[in-house]
Amino acid sequence: MQYTDLGSRGPKVSTIGFGAWAIGGMNWGPTDDEVSIAALHAALDNGVTLIDTADVYGFGHSEELIAVVLRDRGKAEVIVAGKAGNDFYFADDKDDEGYGAIRQNYEKDYLIYAVEQSLKRLRVEAIDILQLHSPDLDKLEKDEPWLALEQLKRDGKILHAGLSIQSFRETEQAHLLDAHHDLLDSIQVRYNLLERDAEEVLFPKAQEYGIGVIVRIPLLFGLLTGKFNRNSTFVEEDHRRFNLSPEKLDAYLTRLEKLQPLFDRYPEQTMAQVSLRFCITHPACHTAIPGAKTRQQVEDNCAASDSGPLTEEDINLLNS
Numbered sequence: 001m002q003y004t005d006l007g008s009r010g011p012k013v014s015t016i017g018f019g020a021w022a023i024g025g026m027n028w029g030p031t032d033d034e035v036s037i038a039a040l041h042a043a044l045d046n047g048v049t050l051i052d053t054a055d056v057y058g059f060g061h062s063e064e065l066i067a068v069v070l071r072d073r074g075k076a077e078v079i080v081a082g083k084a085g086n087d088f089y090f091a092d093d094k095d096d097e098g099y100g101a102i103r104q105n106y107e108k109d110y111l112i113y114a115v116e117q118s119l120k121r122l123r124v125e126a127i128d129i130l131q132l133h134s135p136d137l138d139k140l141e142k143d144e145p146w147l148a149l150e151q152l153k154r155d156g157k158i159l160h161a162g163l164s165i166q167s168f169r170e171t172e173q174a175h176l177l178d179a180h181h182d183l184l185d186s187i188q189v190r191y192n193l194l195e196r197d198a199e200e201v202l203f204p205k206a207q208e209y210g211i212g213v214i215v216r217i218p219l220l221f222g223l224l225t226g227k228f229n230r231n232s233t234f235v236e237e238d239h240r241r242f243n244l245s246p247e248k249l250d251a252y253l254t255r256l257e258k259l260q261p262l263f264d265r266y267p268e269q270t271m272a273q274v275s276l277r278f279c280i281t282h283p284a285c286h287t288a289i290p291g292a293k294t295r296q297q298v299e300d301n302c303a304a305s306d307s308g309p310l311t312e313e314d315i316n317l318l319n320s
Helices: 033-045 061-073 108-122 144-154 175-180 202-209 220-225 246-257 260-264 271-279 295-307 312-319
Strands: 003-005 012-014 050-052 079-084 127-133 158-164 186-190 212-216
Touching: 033 061, 033 295, 050 212, 061 079, 061 108, 079 108, 108 127, 108 144, 127 144, 127 186, 144 158, 158 212, 175 202, 186 202, 202 212, 220 246, 220 271, 260 271, 260 312, 271 295
Parallel strands: 050 079, 079 127, 127 158, 158 186, 186 212
Antiparallel strands: 003 012
């Protein structure tokens, strides 16, 4: 496992982390807590130091599982990146758009309340990185979320402040780095072989300000592992039922087929490993957080770190 500083102010992290959405037990099909806990242990065994979660993952359950592992292994070497702002405490059924009853809430008092609940579930004194959880732009143009981050830092409840950029708004929200670069230590962004919009405006700004970049959805919900085809379907409670609908699957797979020459260059590596290597190749990117539900998935993901970035020739092939 390789390690790097998360920007100029962030902590040192493994270049491959652990994305803990799936183990929350919602939105990704069936899970087994014992298997999930084993996957977390496998991540730490393989040198992972960054675990990314959110209060809304399993409505607190992802954080509870992480707490079990931290109790067994200790917190010293682990960086927990949490998120808040998707309010499941006070939402109701009319707020359910397929992820459960959730509504955006970026008011200062609510964010502080949500962090306090996360601290209790995680059983830690401070969250290493607290990220605003992919809010709409109108929420971020108000002072309240930024005042909350400042207050949480002052009170020692979070050590670093972050923003999870809303998917497909990588350029639209890039100006927020201009306004809040003194506060933001890191950003999290959707980025992978098939979704590269962040390269245009967002990544140059992050580099300019020394803001760390955490890459989410690096395997595009599992598509870039090579295990899906045009006939793949998902159970009703799996968010991929609409995020990888038949129409989207067809469009993504058509584009993916054109990248086969890249994968052919590394026959000894899995598609997932090559795809993860791409995500940590861009100089703005410090770590990628693929989700995993099993020990085998964790070990496959972690192997990408030691192979390091793709070559310049590889990137030229992608760009041709």
